[in-house]
Amino acid sequence: MRTPLEKARHSPDSTKARTLRVAREIFGQYGFHGTTTRMIASEAGVDISTLYYHWGDKTDLYEAVVLDINEDLRQQLWRVEELVRGRTLAERLEMAIDQMTDYLLDHPEVSNLVLLRYFAKTRSEPICDLRVPSFVSNIARAMKLAERKGPVSAEARMQVLAIMNAIYNFISGQEFFQSIVGVDRERYVALVKSTLKFIFVPAFASDPPAAELRRCADRGTKSSTSSA
Amino acid sequence: MRTPLEKARHSPDSTKARTLRVAREIFGQYGFHGTTTRMIASEAGVDISTLYYHWGDKTDLYEAVVLDINEDLRQQLWRVEELVRGRTLAERLEMAIDQMTDYLLDHPEVSNLVLLRYFAKTRSEPICDLRVPSFVSNIARAMKLAERKGPVSAEARMQVLAIMNAIYNFISGQEFFQSIVGVDRERYVALVKSTLKFIFVPAFASDPPAAELRRCADRGTKSSTSSA
């Protein structure tokens, strides 16, 4: 409990913390320019002046949101890494897909904010960065696409980005995609997981030497953590 | 040459057409709320009043941009469909990836606008829709993930969305991802294509060398286009 941000993270009922939580949601839904300080203040049930008192100007608040998201994402990735440790590559992938999908469904503002940061420019210069670069390398190592200590190849980074983005897309695009696919929420969630596994498992599980053995041995023993 | 939009599309040097072209770019970069009519007017070298004279209010202009993008995308998808007709699934996939990647690199506003429409809400209600739903079905049929005439399954639609979005992401996220991966533009483009093929070809192609392995793995499971 040192910085104001950490303090707010740990006192979930305070006005300041509630404001930050609402700011995450609304910045995630409407993007930086699509969000007004009044929207956040009114949604949080706070006077707009109180918002400025706690968080400084709009840019400062946005920066706080990004840092907050960064921290949540780091913790979640670490949890997943622990969980999959020691499993085979295919198992690691399937479990990571299930875990990240469930996590992001509970916190859609995380993927919203990440994606909007990738794709939408800001009129003023960017403020503080997501920690994506180091996340990507860590995931590549955890997935054993790269050696544990050495540098991570460009190919491995691209593959990790492809996986992460595929998950983010299905989460943040849920409303849009669900209507395109024409299913209800429950079925959509199941489809997200099964589609991701359908796509990524063959790519990563089929070219190492053990592929043949795995494919024939694993018959009928697909992921036990999958809800599909 | 009937509607104003079509007219503008075909007279590329007119003030009106130039304004639309600039609007595509800027709406694509900054999103709806991040874009001001003054940004578009000044970038197009036009008085802001002239912009309103030609295109009505901001929402009307945005709608025109979306329709314009829709038409471009439809044409491009049709070109690709013709090109890949008669090839094997793996070939179709690889060619489509190459073609769409090159096309979108030349017109990044297309994928920018599509992605921002997926992921960013607008304060006012949405105006007119992308034609994504029908595009998705057509692609699924062209790729022969679905029967040519029948309905397209939810699984096939999700797979098509995954492919399209993966391409869009690498194009629109280029600036961000290129710095993460640490390569120059040329190498990035090559990596996009090779990574996309690395990921998607194994999932869909049962014909290449891996065919027997896949059959072995799939024995006793559902259809080859649906994962459990």
Next chain:
DNA sequence: GCTTTTTTCCATCATTTGATGGAGACCTTG
């Protein structure tokens, strides 16, 4: 209980932004 500090809100300001009216330029047609 009184002082000090922290927090909240009302009123208000300055700028940005969407939008328009009207004067003039330009262009076409006869």
Next chain:
DNA sequence: CAAGGTCTCCATCAAATGATGGAAAAAAGC
């Protein structure tokens, strides 16, 4: 050229938006 229409721009407005000062209220310290 004259008349009518089309296009462009200057000046300007009204609303939305980011931001602040200062009074009141609440909380903390003693």
